[in-house]
Amino acid sequence: MTTQIATQNTGTYLIKGIVLIIAALLLFAPFLFQDVRSLEVAARICIFIVLVASFDLLIGYTGIVSFAHTMFFGFGAYGAAILLKEMGPGWTPVILGGLAGVAVSLVFAVAIGLLSLRVKAIFFAMITLAAASVVLVLASQLSQITGGEDGITYRGPDLFKTATKLVTDDDGKVVRLWGVRLNGKLAAYYFVFFTSLILFLAMLRFVGSPFGTVLKAIRENEARAEAIGYRVVAYRTAVFCLSAVVASLAGTVYAVWLKYTGPATTLSFAIMIDILLMVVIGGMGTMWGAVIGAVLMILAQYYLRDLMGVASEAVAAVPILPELLAPDRWLFWLGIIFILLVYFFPKGIAGTAMSGGAKQ
Amino acid sequence: MTSPSLVTSDLTIRFGGHVAVNSVSCAFKPGELTVIVGPNGAGKTTYFNLISGQLAASAGTVTKDGVNITRMSPSARAAQGLGRAFQLTNLFPQLSVLENIRLAVQARAGAGWRMFTPVGHFRRLTQKAEHYLEVTRLSNVAHQPAANLPHGDQRKLEVALLMAMEPDIYMFDEPTAGMSLDQAPDVLDLIAGIKADTTKTVLLVEHKMEVVRALADRIIVLHNGELLADGDPAEVMNSQIVRDVYLGRATEGAA
Numbered sequence: 001m002t003t004q005i006a007t008q009n010t011g012t013y014l015i016k017g018i019v020l021i022i023a024a025l026l027l028f029a030p031f032l033f034q035d036v037r038s039l040e041v042a043a044r045i046c047i048f049i050v051l052v053a054s055f056d057l058l059i060g061y062t063g064i065v066s067f068a069h070t071m072f073f074g075f076g077a078y079g080a081a082i083l084l085k086e087m088g089p090g091w092t093p094v095i096l097g098g099l100a101g102v103a104v105s106l107v108f109a110v111a112i113g114l115l116s117l118r119v120k121a122i123f124f125a126m127i128t129l130a131a132a133s134v135v136l137v138l139a140s141q142l143s144q145i146t147g148g149e150d151g152i153t154y155r156g157p158d159l160f161k162t163a164t165k166l167v168t169d170d171d172g173k174v175v176r177l178w179g180v181r182l183n184g185k186l187a188a189y190y191f192v193f194f195t196s197l198i199l200f201l202a203m204l205r206f207v208g209s210p211f212g213t214v215l216k217a218i219r220e221n222e223a224r225a226e227a228i229g230y231r232v233v234a235y236r237t238a239v240f241c242l243s244a245v246v247a248s249l250a251g252t253v254y255a256v257w258l259k260y261t262g263p264a265t266t267l268s269f270a271i272m273i274d275i276l277l278m279v280v281i282g283g284m285g286t287m288w289g290a291v292i293g294a295v296l297m298i299l300a301q302y303y304l305r306d307l308m309g310v311a312s313e314a315v316a317a318v319p320i321l322p323e324l325l326a327p328d329r330w331l332f333w334l335g336i337i338f339i340l341l342v343y344f345f346p347k348g349i350a351g352t353a354m355s356g357g358a359k360q
Numbered sequence: 361m362t363s364p365s366l367v368t369s370d371l372t373i374r375f376g377g378h379v380a381v382n383s384v385s386c387a388f389k390p391g392e393l394t395v396i397v398g399p400n401g402a403g404k405t406t407y408f409n410l411i412s413g414q415l416a417a418s419a420g421t422v423t424k425d426g427v428n429i430t431r432m433s434p435s436a437r438a439a440q441g442l443g444r445a446f447q448l449t450n451l452f453p454q455l456s457v458l459e460n461i462r463l464a465v466q467a468r469a470g471a472g473w474r475m476f477t478p479v480g481h482f483r484r485l486t487q488k489a490e491h492y493l494e495v496t497r498l499s500n501v502a503h504q505p506a507a508n509l510p511h512g513d514q515r516k517l518e519v520a521l522l523m524a525m526e527p528d529i530y531m532f533d534e535p536t537a538g539m540s541l542d543q544a545p546d547v548l549d550l551i552a553g554i555k556a557d558t559t560k561t562v563l564l565v566e567h568k569m570e571v572v573r574a575l576a577d578r579i580i581v582l583h584n585g586e587l588l589a590d591g592d593p594a595e596v597m598n599s600q601i602v603r604d605v606y607l608g609r610a611t612e613g614a615a
Contacts, residue, residue: 202476205475205476205477205478206475206476208478208479208480209474209475209476209477209478209479210466210471210472210473210474210477210479210482210485211472211473211474211475212475212479213455213459213462213463213466213479214463214466214472216452216454216455216459217452217455217463220451220452220453220454220455221450221451221452221453223414223434223450224446224450224451224452224521225452225463226433226434226435227412227413227414227434227435227438227444227446227450228435228438228443228463228464228467228521228525229435229438229439229464229467229468229525230435230467230472231433231435231436232435235472238473242475
């Protein structure tokens with residue numbers, strides 16, 4: 001027993017260490033990886049960590065299966081996008097749009113929650129799926145408001161324009177720090193980074209609070225949680241709302257960063273599946289799993305192709321291998337990696353490591 | 361005479377054509393430990409489920425201290441001071457023993473909606489939980505997941521959860537089922553301790569006759585969902601009707 005507890009701690013420290021390293025890398029990302037694409041990847045990682053962690057509140061902590069998470073993400077994104085388009089660049093549309101997204105998300109979350117959290121998990125999942133499908137169709141059809149399939153392109157607050165100079169030298173040129181221009185792009189990245197950080201830390205507080213323990217109790221044994229005095233429906237509705245609000249805020253931040261919002265970047269079911277995979281690979285019910293899952297998955301999505309291109313060239317002399325490793329087959333290899341990860345880490349990477357080894 | 365804390369009037373539940381509990385009227389007083397006996401399938405656990413709210417009554421009422429709780433959810437009844445332990449161990453398996461108990465303490469304290477303060481800041485809740493760990497002799501396994509405990513300790517945790525709710529009415533459903541001989545007395549001592557507090561009402565479903573003899577102030581007999589006998593332990597145990605039920609004659613008669 002003592003050894004088991006010891007490995008538990010080692011695993012937990014290991015995971016927390018990895019998360020800290022990831023946080024540090026993200027904090028210094030603009031200086032460490034000085035190209036546009038890397039910064040794009042880093043920002044996407046920040047936002048998806050929040051999105052996946054908020055989904056983990058549902059699936060991992062409370063045991064609620066929802067397919068409507070991208071819907072809430074979309075409400076936040078479209079809220080900011082539509083107002084930025086209509087009102088022009090500035091902070092007011094971002095704030096108002098963000099609040100509007102949160103408000104709409106809350107209305108939907110309360111409605112879905114109260115109407116259907118009493119029913120069996122499978123029906124609840126179906127209802128969220130239906131709601132998300134309806135919203136996706138609406139977003140594509142109401143093209144006058146949402147831009148339809150094409151989405152909306154707009155400009156963010158002036159502070160985040162690449163041309164904005166945060167610090168200028170005597171000649172009025174933008175100052176470089178370690179070779180990085182201190183311009184609006186950098187400000188935009190840190191806006192993404194710090195909002196994501198704050199949202200993630202807030203979620204860590206939620207799960208560590210008495211409220212968080214009740215969520216776990218509901219996941220473990222709903223009937224007993226009710227019997228010892230917790231109104232399960234109220235708690236489930238509350239966490240559904242909470243998670244919807246966080247997803248919506250993540251959507252607003254993403255909309256400000258991308259300066260484009262469309263069905264494919266926020267509402268599509270491909271993203272919903274990504275979120276599910278990230279939380280499963282990272283480990284459900286740990287919060288740290290969201291970080292690890294999001295990082296792995298996004299890195300794979302962006303860089304596996306490149307990596308395979310290099311590998312394919314390296315083995316050009318060998319028969320068959322270059323064909324297998326051709327960059328076009330990256331999805332095939334991604335699939336294999338997922339299967340292996342799920343096989344060797346049944347509770348996800350963080351979940352398995354923290355419970356003391358892959359054997360359990 | 362103290363007034364009854366819990367009253368069931370004509371309490372009935374039907375599952376299709378089967379009447380599992382049939383018009384049971386009974387009152388329970390503080391300071392009294394009532395043992396509910398009856399053969400398997402007599403409706404003892406179903407009667408408990410109707411009182412604590414896991415099942416909704418088809419007819420009749422449940423009142424606690426004058427408040428009609430018949431239509432209340434289990435959580436609302438728990439808030440009214442009605443506590444229930446289960447026959448089949450019913451814990452939070454992946455949570456630690458301490459967390460299991462703290463959940464019950466925290467429900468009682470109404471702290472479940474505190475969203476932004478770490479659990480560790482609620483020292484009073486943790487201390488209370490640790491107190492109940494000590495009382496039930498589970499301190500040494502406080503940080504084990506409940507699922508890892510041997511059966512006997514899980515039964516003790518089941519009792520600890522009920523005690524940590526600090527209800528007015530304690531409902532135990534075969535608390536010593538499947539426990540080893542050296543562990544059962546621990547649980548029985550705990551129940552005896554609760555019984556010593558004359559403000560508490562205790563309901564106990566139990567088969568073991570030595571337990572019944574040691575603890576009961578009163579016995580009620582359920583058979584085929586009906587209240588068959590109610591009274592002083594010695595009287596009830598010696599009555600012809602109870603002998604018939606346990607020897608199976610009444611069953612034949614009913615069939």
